[in-house]
Amino acid sequence: xxxxxxxxxxxxxxxxxxxxxxxxxxxxxxxxxxxxxxxxxxxxxxxxxxxxxxxxxxxxxxxxxxxxxxxxxxxxxxxxxxxxxxxxxxxxxxxxxxxxxxxxxxxxxxxxxxxxxxxxxxxxxxxxxxxxxxxxxxxxxxxxxxxxxxxxxxxxxxxxxxxxxxxxxxxxxxxxxxxxxxxxxxxxxxxxxxxxxxxxxxxxxxxxxxxxxxxxxxxxxxxxxxxxxxxxxxxxxxxxxxxxxxxxxxxxxxxxxxxxxxxxxxxxxxxxxxxxxxxxxxxxxx
Amino acid sequence: xxxxxxxxxxxxxxxxxxxxxxxxxxxxxxxxxxxxxxxxxxxxxxxxxxxxxxxxxxxxxxxxxxxxxxxxxxxxxxxxxxxxxxxxxxxxxxxxxxxxxxxxxxxxxxxxxxxxxxxxxxxxxxxxxxxxxxxxxxxxxxxxxxxxxxxxxxxxxxxxxxxxxxxxxxxxxxxxxxxxxxxxxxxxxxxxxxxxxxxxxxxxxxxxxxxxxxxxxxxxxxxxxxxxxxxxxxxxxxxxxxxxxxxxxxxxxxxxxxxxxxxxxxxxxxxxxxxxxxxxxxxxxxxxxx
Numbered sequence: 001x002x003x004x005x006x007x008x009x010x011x012x013x014x015x016x017x018x019x020x021x022x023x024x025x026x027x028x029x030x031x032x033x034x035x036x037x038x039x040x041x042x043x044x045x046x047x048x049x050x051x052x053x054x055x056x057x058x059x060x061x062x063x064x065x066x067x068x069x070x071x072x073x074x075x076x077x078x079x080x081x082x083x084x085x086x087x088x089x090x091x092x093x094x095x096x097x098x099x100x101x102x103x104x105x106x107x108x109x110x111x112x113x114x115x116x117x118x119x120x121x122x123x124x125x126x127x128x129x130x131x132x133x134x135x136x137x138x139x140x141x142x143x144x145x146x147x148x149x150x151x152x153x154x155x156x157x158x159x160x161x162x163x164x165x166x167x168x169x170x171x172x173x174x175x176x177x178x179x180x181x182x183x184x185x186x187x188x189x190x191x192x193x194x195x196x197x198x199x200x201x202x203x204x205x206x207x208x209x210x211x212x213x214x215x216x217x218x219x220x221x222x223x224x225x226x227x228x229x230x231x232x233x234x235x236x237x238x239x240x241x242x243x244x245x246x247x248x249x250x251x252x253x254x255x256x257x258x259x260x261x262x263x264x265x266x267x268x269x270x271x272x273x274x275x276x277x278x279x280x281x282x283x284x285x286x
Numbered sequence: 287x288x289x290x291x292x293x294x295x296x297x298x299x300x301x302x303x304x305x306x307x308x309x310x311x312x313x314x315x316x317x318x319x320x321x322x323x324x325x326x327x328x329x330x331x332x333x334x335x336x337x338x339x340x341x342x343x344x345x346x347x348x349x350x351x352x353x354x355x356x357x358x359x360x361x362x363x364x365x366x367x368x369x370x371x372x373x374x375x376x377x378x379x380x381x382x383x384x385x386x387x388x389x390x391x392x393x394x395x396x397x398x399x400x401x402x403x404x405x406x407x408x409x410x411x412x413x414x415x416x417x418x419x420x421x422x423x424x425x426x427x428x429x430x431x432x433x434x435x436x437x438x439x440x441x442x443x444x445x446x447x448x449x450x451x452x453x454x455x456x457x458x459x460x461x462x463x464x465x466x467x468x469x470x471x472x473x474x475x476x477x478x479x480x481x482x483x484x485x486x487x488x489x490x491x492x493x494x495x496x497x498x499x500x501x502x503x504x505x506x507x508x509x510x511x512x513x514x515x516x517x518x519x520x521x522x523x524x525x526x527x528x529x530x531x532x533x534x535x536x537x538x539x540x541x542x543x544x545x546x547x548x549x550x551x552x553x554x555x556x557x558x559x560x561x562x563x564x565x566x567x568x569x570x571x572x573x574x575x576x
Contacts, residue, residue, distance in 0.1 A: 032377060079561050086319060089380075090515050091560045094553035097508065101550040112546075203508060207384055214381040243396045250388030254367060257382045261374030 007124050013232045014127030015188050020212035020228035021134050022181035024221050027213060028142070029150035029174035030157065031080070035092035036182045037205035038099035041198070043069045043183025044190035045109050051191070052117035053108075058191065066183040073179020077172045084157075096206045103198040114197030122192035130188065134181055138221040141177075150174055182209075215256050217263025226265045289419050291541045292534060297425050297494065299533020300432035304487035305506060306513035306525040307439060308480030314456035314520030315476045318379045322363055322387035323484055324507020330356040330485025331498040332394055335405055343408040345493070349431065352489045353482040360481025361474055368473075387503070394500035402499045405492035428490045435486055436526055439479065443522060452476055456520055505549070512552045516559065 002010075019036065026033050047065035050056040056064075076095050083091050109115045141147040149170040152160040161167045190196045209228075216227020234252060238245040256264065305327055312320045330352040337348040367382035412423040443449040454462040455472045463469045491506070492498045513532050517524025532552055539551040 079557075083560050086313075086519065087515075087560055089319070090511060090556060093508065093511070094556035094560075097553040098550055098557070101547060101553070105546050203504060211381055211384055214375075214377055218375060218377070244392075247389045247392035247396065250385045250390075250392060253385030253388070254382050257374075257378055257385070258366070258370040261371055261378045 009233070009236055011122065011124050011127050011192055013229060014124070014131040015122075015185055015192070016208070016212065016228040016232045017131045017225055018127075018134050018181060018185040018188065019209045020216070020224040021138050021221065022178045022185060023209035023213050024138060024224040025141070025150075025178040025181065026174045027218060028147070028154060028221075029171055030084075030154035031171060031175055032089050032210070033092040033175070033178065034089050034203070034206045034210060035076070035094075035096035035099075036178070036209050037201040037203065038092075038096035039069045039073055039179040039182035040186035040189070040205060041099050041103055041201035042072055043186030044196050044201070045103060045115065045186075046183075047187035048115055048118040048190045048196060049109055051119055051121075052115070058119065058121045062184065062187045065187045066180045069183020069186070070176050070180035073182075074172060074176045076179075077175030080175065081168055081171055093203065093206070096201075096203065100198050100202050103201070110197075112198065114195055116195045118191050118194055120191065120194055122188045127188060127192075130184065134184070135221070135225060138224070142221055146170065146173065211253060213263075215253055215263060217260075217265040219262065219266045220270055222270055223263050223265040227263065230264065287418070287541075291537050293419065293421060293425065295534030295537035296530055297429050297533070298537060299530035300429055300436075301487050301490050301494070301529070302506075302509055302513045302532055303526045303529025304432055304435060304483045304490070305510035306517065306529050307436065307522055308483045309510050309514040310517065310520055310522060310525045311452070311476050311480045313514065314522075315452060315459075315473055316368065316379075318368065318376070319383070319511070320363070320368075320480075321380055321383040321507065322367070322390060323383075323480070323510060324503030324505075325387040325390040326356050326359055326363070326481050326503070327484040327488045327491075327506050327510075328394060328498070328500065328503030329359055329390060330488030331405075331492045331502060332398060332403075332488070332500075333485065334489035334492055335403060335498055338406045338408055343406070345408055345427070345489075348408075349486055349489050352485040354485075356485025356488070357478045357482040360477040360484075363481075364474060364477040368477075387507075391500050391503070398500060400500060402497045405496045405498055407493070407496060409493065424493055428494055431486065431490060435483060439483065439522065442479070448472075448475060509552060512556050515556060 019040065022039070023033060023036055043065040046068050047058075047061045050061035050064060051058055076092070080088055080091055103109060104112050141150075149160065149165045152163065152165055153167055153170055157167060186201075212227040212231055213224045214227070215231060216225065217223030231249075231253075235245055235249050238248055241248055260266075305323065308326075309320065309323055312318070312323070333352040333355040334348040337351045338345070341347070341351075363383070363386055367386045368379055371378045371382060407424070409424050409427055414421050414423075441449075443453060451462070451467045451472050452475065454465070454467055455469055455476075459469055462472075487506075488498075488502075491502070509532065513528040514525055516528030516531060517526070532555070535555065536548055536551055540548050
């Protein structure tokens with residue numbers, strides 16, 4: 001058996017992995033969103049309202065919340081097709097803030113007082129299963145036709161289009177899947193802490209998955225996993241530093257990026273690790 | 287009533303403009319977003335607070351000290367969060383500046399505590415009534431200081447040799463370097479100037495609202511980005527105009543619509559602008575740099 005402290009850390013780790021992957025999907029198609037906090041808020045609030053107020057069973061509520069976040073993601077993704085680069089960052093950032101202000105004023109979910117009353121659903125096994133499922137989805141996507149389309153768009157959008165890739169569809173798909181996953185992370189989070197308020201889904205929350213993915217490395221989805229794990233566990237390891245803990249967290253982020261601008265995990269590292277696994281040795285040599 | 291709101295809006299907007307000019311200068315020269323700029327602003331506010339409470343009650347001294355301190359801070363940030371990343375993925379500086387911002391917030395929280403700190407009102411408060419309009423000496427000072435600083439930046443960029451070097455680097459860094467511009471020095475100068483403006487804005491916001499706290503920079507930083515976008519990326523006069531526009535919009539929105547939606551106006555405006563003109567309101571001559 002594991003202690004309650006370790007269990008708490010591991011649940012947060014699982015939710016952060018899901019959140020990191022929610023950004024990995026659009027980012028793998030070259031679309032940076034700094035509004036994942038907004039999708040997370042939609043998932044968290046809708047799932048909570050469905051279970052607490054309407055008494056829906058949680059699997060149904062979670063699915064509906066993730067689907068709703070995905071629908072909003074598609075609606076945001078559609079205009080986002082027109083803007084790129086830094087403008088897309090600003091557009092998604094604005095979206096996240098608008099969602100926050102909306103829930104800050106939305107009476108039925110408690111407005112600024114926050115919302116409570118949802119059952120405790122998010123156990124460690126549930127988080128673990130869902131995190132692994134999303135990671136498998138990311139791995140399968142990366143190896144699929146769609147994943148290759150994402151990568152091509154990320155490298156050179158014009159060239160991808162010339163090669164016959166439906167850029168509009170691929171970008172929209174990457175954005176929507178990211179929103180669905182972020183909504184799921186929100187539903188999980190709400191049914192873990194059993195109390196949510198608008199402020200926790202602000203800009204700071206949207207920045208979290210971004211730091212996970214960039215520190216972990218953008219080249220493969222493994223980067224998102226490692227980044228989420230390191231940046232979730234780091235503040236715990238640094239606990240002995242007391243009030244300097246978070247300051248050092250910021251410094252550590254800086255240091256990692258200076259030493260390894262491509263992030264902790266890159267293609268070479270993944271390849272090197274793969275070679276260490278016995279079953280793959282021959283394949284790698286041939 | 288309307289005129290009064292306009293005065294308040296212009297004052298707020300002038301402060302937004304100071305922050306946005308810094309963003310836009312740095313973006314213009316490096317093509318990168320500096321996400322710790324709001325924290326530079328926050329440090330400026332706290333330096334001003336320390337000078338006013340511990341050293342002397344002179345506002346000009348506080349302003350000068352805050353600007354000098356944040357200018358140096360800007361140089362440090364350039365050195366550790368930007369310079370090592372030349373040639374790295376274009377998203378890498380976003381991560382390093384977020385890291386630097388967290389470190390600055392937490393240092394301020396550790397040193398000053400997480401709560402609101404009262405900002406001493408050292409300017410003798412006088413109210414002038416002009417018909418229905420009420421203007422305080424504090425508001426006049428804030429507006430005057432912001433306008434003087436903006437004027438100084440404008441003169442610096444348009445009339446001095448160094449300012450021309452900054453503009454040339456913003457236009458095309460490689461060619462500027464080939465033509466003998468010391469690009470590294472220009473980048474450092476840009477960070478220094480941008481950061482002093484944010485520091486000054488910090489002191490002015492402290493004076494305007496009489497309180498500061500370690501997380502004041504987050505919202506201000508986002509507002510600064512919005513204003514930069516309104517004005518067009520890399521466009522300094524646009525940032526000045528955008529600041530005033532946002533300040534007035536916010537104040538009017540709060541006065542005539544609903545105060546709790548205040549922050550949504552700015553972001554609603556962003557969405558509308560980006561949908562109508564994906565390159566920003568005044569982003570005419572700005573080249574695309576992804």
